[in-house]
Amino acid sequence: MREQNSMNHFAQMADARPAPLGEVILSAQAITHGYSKLPVLQDISLEIRKGEWLGIIGPNGSGKSTLLSILSRAEQPTSGEVQLYGRPLGAYKRKELSRLMAVLQQETIPPLHYSVREVVEMGRFPYQSWWGTENEDSGPFIDHIMERLQLEQLADRRIDRLSGGQRQRVALAKLMAQSPSIILLDEPTTYLDIHYQMQFMDIIRDWQQECGLTVVSVLHDLNLAALYCDRIAVLNEGIIHGQGSAAEMITRECFEQVFHVHAEIVSHPKVNRPQVLLCPEELYTSVE
Amino acid sequence: MTTFTQQHARIKKHRGIGAGAAGISLLLLSIVICLAVGSVDLPLGDIVRILLHHLPWVGEYIPVTWDPSSAQIMIHVRLPRVIMALLVGGALGVSGAAFQGVLRNPLADPYTLGISSGASVGAALLIYFGLQYAFLGQWTIPVTAFVTAVMALFVVLRMARENGKLPIQTLILSGVVMQSFLGAIVSFLVAMSQDGINEILFWTMGSLAMRGWSYAGILLPYFVGGLIVLIAYSRSLNMLALGERQAAHMGLHVERTKWIVLLTATFVAAAAVSVAGVIGFVGLVVPHLLRLIIGADYRFLIPMSALGGALYVLWADTIARTLLAPTEIPLGVVTSFLGAPFFAFLLIRNKRKSQEG
Known part of the structure; x- marks a missing residue:
């Protein structure tokens, strides 16, 4: 039953395009980063609309993580500007920004001696006064998140006693406790096995x-990107190679030009999304 | 109906209050016992009565039944020394917890940024040139040591600073560089001095002898002020444990927090060092001990480290002045000699516990 539901889910998602687009809430305007002749990012402009899931893909060293750092204000661009809801990112106060935007990094929570629940509660920091109190008791909200991510049993377990997959779930729960309207994910599924990868992506979806959450994620796994993202931007050598739907971006040409690998693109038999089949070099030459 | 959260919060609060109450009772008991120990025997009952007699409101109801000379010894000799031990220990403990929180390094302690060697150089120069009591009388060494400690700190911060930020690794390395450079100067002065009993060496090993009430009065505002600031920042230290970048994404002013906590912790420790010399191991080991007992939550760890440090130095100083009386063992020697094996014991026990469960 559940599986069927999620299948419907995908079917609807595939049929619904072009989805009604929301307003632009996050935009990068002519971002250049780095001083040398070969900057890390070069004149990047990007618009992210309310409620969409934008995937950023590209080979190693193409500047994906740097772009995400700049979008999250962890780094300042050499030139250009990022705007959130029409205001420059730099104009937001630290806590104000954290109420709107949350970031999940590739490296998850370090092995701490804090309990799972304590870490999830830390997500409420931007809503707390300096003494740690909130206007409204966030307890029931935290309970709800813990239940939803199946963390109730682990509530009192210490973080350093958790597996990698459990830890990433705690990181996600902390992100939810922050209740942002936009989240930035930097290769969030890198250290997860296939089960946790799918579970993670489904929860975000x-x-x-x-x-109506807006999601911007850097993804390594192009099949996952094709399945979940509403729109994909391909980054290569610091410039945007192209952006568009998964079908427009995940192509043989893109793979050869950007990733320098040979690939066959097939359509997923159950949902209308492209999937990648890789071809080893020798096989490819013999077939050709 | 109570929600799970409320229950959880209550259990935690209870644990915190329980540990705090146990700590304070232990402290009060230790104060009375340490006051009793010394070359002249003072009965425990008299000690409690003399103490109560000096409290406002209660004092009037306590009749004077003791020998006035006991009261003299207690009020003018032992009590100021006990209070000094509490303040110095509390200062080093709380400062150590704060340093470990910001630097996120298990070897961090109040001396990591070079204040102990800074203070030692100031004191050593004065002693070497026989200027201990020049300029400011008994305050010459404390004032000079404090100034040179703060100077050393600012050089370290200057070296580590990068675009207004303080990268932790650079900071720790700058501290190490500073410590070994200034340490070399102190060693040189020790080697060159002609005295039979080396006063410089003794200063660098710490002592609470001959420090009257006025020293305690000077240390108190640093300790109380520092403690309040650090308690206010304890939640921020919890967030820093997740990593600086994550903490920033969750709304913490990371650089501001680091500056405030490091400067506060350093000033508190510098005040302690300049009046008592370099007392090792307390700031390193007390927060670690408490982490093994009450957990890593800085909201408890910061105040408990003050309490634990106070208790630790109180007992160490009592041993230092009584074990080989009338000779005094340098306090820094006792703190390290007792602390190291006890810490090793706790580490081994903890290892065993985590292997079992």
């Missing part, structure tokens, strides 16, 4: 659809 549900959250996005229920709450």
Whole structure:
């Protein structure tokens, strides 16, 4: 039953395009980063609309993580500007920004001696006064998140006693406790096995659809990107190679030009999304 | 109906209050016992009565039944020394916890940024040139040591600073560089001095002898002020444990927090060092001990480290002045000699516990 539901889910998602687009809430305007002749990012302009899931893909060293750092204000661009809801990112106060935007990095929570629940509660920091109190008791909200991510049993377990997959779930719960309207994910599934990868992506997808959440994620796994992202931007050597739907971006040409690998693109038999089949070099030459 | 959260919060609060109450009772008991120990025997009952007699409101109801000379010894000799031990220990403990929180390095302690060697150089120069009591009388060494400690700190911060930020690794390395450079100067002065008993060496090993009430009065505002600031920042230290970048994404002013906590912790420790010399191991080991007992939450760890440090130095100083009386063992020697094996014991026990469960 559940599986069927999620299948419907995908079917709807595939049929619904072009989805009604929301307003632009996050935009990068002519971002250049780095001083040398070969800057890390070169004149990047990007618009992210409310409620969409934008995937950023590209080979190693193409500047994906740097772009995400700049979008999250962890780094300042050499030139250009990022705007959030029409205001320059730099104009936001630290806590104000954290109420709107949350970031999940590739490296998850370090092995701390804090309990799972304590870490999830830290997500409420931007809403707390300096003494640690909130206007409204966030307890029931935290309970709800813990239940939703199946963390209730682990609530009192210490972080350093958790597996990598459990830890990433705690990081996600902390992100939810922050209740942002936009999240930035930097290769969030890198250290997860296939089960946790899918679980992770499904949770984000549900959250996005229920709450109109906006998602920007750097993804390594191009098949996952093709399945979940509403729009994909391909980054190569610091410039945007192209942006568009998965079908427009995940192509043989793109693979050869950007990733320098040979690939066959097939359509997923159940959902209308492209999937990648890789071809080893020798096989490819013998076939050709 | 109570929600899970409320229950959880209550359990935690109870644990915190329980540990705090146990700590304070232990402290009060230790104060009375340490006051009793010394060359002249003072009965425990008298000690409690003399103490109560000096409290406002209660004092009037306590009749004077003791020998006035006991009261003299207690009020003018032992009590100021006990209070000094509490303040110095509390200062080093709380400062150590704060340093470990910001630097996120298990070897960090109040001396990591070079204040102990800074203070030692100031004191050593004065002693070497026989200027201990020049200029400011008994305050010459404390004032000079404080100034040179703060100077050393600012050089370290200047070296480590990069675009207004303080990268942790650079900071720790700058501290190490500073410590070994200034340490070399102190060693040189020790080697060159002609005295039979080396006063410089003794200063660098710390002592609470001959420090009257006025020293305690000077240390108190640093300790109380520092403690309040660090308690206010304890939640921020919890967030820093997740990593600086994550903490920033969750709304913490990371650089501002680091500057404030490091400067506060350093000033508190510098005040302690300049009046008592370099007392090792307390700031390193007390926060670690408490982490093994009450956990890593800085909201408890910061105040408990003050309490633990106070208790630790109180007992160490009592041993220092009584074990080989009338000879005094340097306090820094006792703190390290007792601390190291005890810490090793706790580490081994903890290792065993985590292997079992």
